[in-house]
Amino acid sequence: MSDDTAKWRALLEDRLKSLQERLAEINETLRQPEDDDIEEQAVEADDDEVLHRLARAGRDEARLIGAALRRIDEGTYGICTTCGKAISKRRLQALPEAEKCLRCAQQSDDR
Ligand SMILES: [Zn+2]
Incomplete structure (x- = not known):
């Protein structure tokens, strides 16, 4: 680790x-x-x-x-559960439990 x-x-x-x-x-x-x-x-x-x-x-x-x-x-x-790409460190710092990268989160979240 x-x-x-x-x-x-x-x-x-x-x-x-x-x-x-x-x-x-x-x-x-x-x-x-x-x-x-x-x-x-x-x-x-x-x-x-x-x-x-x-x-x-x-x-x-x-x-x-x-x-x-x-x-x-x-x-x-730190790997997006949707697209498999790395989640940016900046995003993880703001939201350590993030399971999606910003792009996927935005796409799945437009309610
Ligand atoms: Zn993604």
Whole structure:
């Protein structure tokens, strides 16, 4: 394993760890009992919706980071899963869990 790979792995593991801590906090907040006050409940329902969305986004990101770590194990990290070309270092620095090169990501993402 090259030094570079070790660096990416450390970075990804770091990200995964802080993400999991954040998710644990969100789940903790979601588990707290609801207030009896009806108005408070409405506010909390809104908050819950935001938290659920955050939790979903967090789980998605954790999944991507896990996949990136697997690609490091397999020696395919930094290679676009769509076209097989190398993902630019600049992109990986901005988004270490990126599984596609910028071009493929843009093509698959135009919703
Ligand atoms: Zn590509």
